[in-house]
Amino acid sequence: MDQSLAVTYRNVAMPWNNRGMISSASPLHFPSSRTLSRSSHRAPLTTMLVAALALMIPVLTGCDGAQPTASPSTPTSPTLATSPLLRSPAPRTDDSPAAQATRLARSMSLQELVGQLVMAPLPTGYDPANLKDEIEQDHVGSVLVTGNWNGGAAAVGTATKALQGYAGDGPKLITATDQEGGMVQHLQGPGFDPIPSGVQQGARSVDDLRAAAATWGGQLAAAGINVNLAPVVDTVAVNRASNAPIGALDRDFGLDAQGNGAHAQAFVNGMRDAGVSSAIKHYPGLGGVTGNTDFTADGITDATTTLQSPSLGAFSTALEAHPAMVMMSLATYTAVDPHHPAAFSSTLIDGHLRGDQGFQGVVISDSLSAAAVSGIPQDQLGVSLIEAGGDLACISAPSVVRPVLDGLNAKAATDPGFAAKVTRSAIRVLALKYQMHLAGAPTARP
Template sequence: MTTVAIALIGVLALAGCGGLHEKGGESASPTPTRTAPAPTPTPTPTVDPIAGMTLAQKVGQLFMAGTAATAADPALVADVERGELGGIFLHGRSSAGVQATATVVAAFTSRLPAGSPRLWVATDQEGGDVQVLSGPGFDRIPTALTQAQQGAQLRASATDWGRELAAAGVNVNLAPVADIVTSPQTAPSNSPIGAMSRQYGYSESAVAAGAGAFAAGMRAAGVLPTFKHFPGLGHVGPNTDTSSGVTDTVVGPTSPDVDVYRGLTAAGPSLVMVSTAIYQRIDPSAPAAFSPAVLSLLRTQVGFDGVVITDDLSAAAQVQAWSPGDRAVLAIAAGVDIVLVSSNPSVLPAMVQAVTAKAQADPGFAQVVDAAARRVVEAKAATR
């Protein structure tokens, strides 16, 4: 082979493996353009809603205290002014009407420090025998059993009742009742519910429809509803407000009385009130409001992640065997978020002191307090 042929073969070999192209020849392919990776977004820092709050302020969010519906309690006004009370409850009866009630409420809300979580102002506006507010601007609300007869119209009626509350400054209604009474025949012997026709019916579906419509109307009016009294007071005889040792022997973890809360609470924002009865088939050792087993049932099986409030822990006969301080500590330790001190607010200081002292001495309990305060403050912000 000649020298020229060998040289030609070498040139062709270089061309085939890209050697000429690498030198920038005209036939070279353009270098692929690399796309720079998209920058990773900087996560928005999560602001803890209770950051910057003192222990006294956090503990204050865990209480709702009663004031007469006709007058502002000066001691409670002072608590609000310090940012150390999260809610008030208008108790008793008032026939003064919307404007007079709004004046009572303003005595509290006007004193709330700037930047504080909003004040929850609650009352019992169920209807029938349980209607705190009446007079000019307030409709007379029928019993739950009568409300249920309205069918599809009930939501609109409840919206009107909710607007009346909102006009008076009330933003939480401790209603509707979600208790299931066994039958019309047993209702008269069921003192807390059936005897006053507070039930929406005698089956899970009837109660779900009636209580659900009432709650939807409240939400439409800007008022937060409260389903009560978990896990049910439809099968007991005595009333926990006036009797001690009240025990339910019927309701268990899979009862309709428990199951009804799943759909009700999934439909929109609400509170759930825990009763003070003892439930033999769930936890025979303590009233529901003091029972981690009952609270766990609500959180895990029902799936409720909102704010849990107790029934009244101030004057109810059912809880008088415990000191006021122990009542509050036991409820919060069990998983309750708000202790209701509605009928006798004079025990509030002892309750607050006990919870504060426990949080100072027990880091685990302090974390429970933080979690409850955080849940309350977040719920207030979400439903403003």
């Protein structure tokens, strides 16, 4: 029975059962017929039954839609159709981050959506005011704080506060940095503890690493950084000294794939404990190349990694910690997709990472101003990323931001299919911002 009906029935002081009938287990307490004579007391008993049935009429008439005829001098009782108890509740609004992001995206221009797909750099010594127009007019939605900032947390905090001010009333900025530890720690000075190398972190227990990462993350958060482009999840499969991007710099955890994945989980969880999101990198792994994609286009082809390689198991394990982002490498994996670097490979992004691995978060590129992709026209760098299923174009050189923005806007304006991909990617970025409370905290359900 409808619970609202049950409430109405209970308002009548009658012993109803769960079918809306008078319960035999709780009979009306009329005087016992054994103490009354049939002739002298039949009328009172009949009168009481009629009175009881009269109480039922206003309630029961609403169940089948029949309406009693009201006396002109007697106001009609409210029917079930008009009772406040039975009005249909207002439909609930889906307040999930993805739903809120979708609604927000519908209200944004195509240029605003494109801006959400670009992470512009703020190098050390660079005046944040130089990014004002890109944020206010081009709607750039993310900033990479890069280089060797030695002035400490106060200087970084001043810069990030200024940047967020340029975002105005719209979604706030993702402010990211590379704070891996060891030789890759872009923010230093008072307020930032020195962070040991990845190999040294790998020697710790996962519990100790999580606690340490929470401390490091808290220092980032205090300086206005909300995303750490770390940890490194690459598993070195060649001689460490010859693996220029990872092994030679001790950037990995120095373990096998299983150990690397477990320590990556601990790092991600520790950062999250401090309110900082993470990007695991460099998918599907730089442990099998000799060249450093940041500085060269030579030696950056991996001919051995397949989708079944153990090194990908480290990423699978790290993904169980639900990182906010996955960073794609700029190396080419000929056994998987011989024609595209990973960041531009739909086979790896849409097919494997999203399809096989089930990752639905933000896919970010390694720096599109790196030497590895210097042979590609700059205005096609962002386009190639979005075409493959990526979402966020990370750029570490200020001069590359304008060509990437122009290329994305031009393609989206003339290609409806590409514009749809821009929208999908922007929704993923905006959903992350809702999760991070950069676009308004998700409304609690009643």
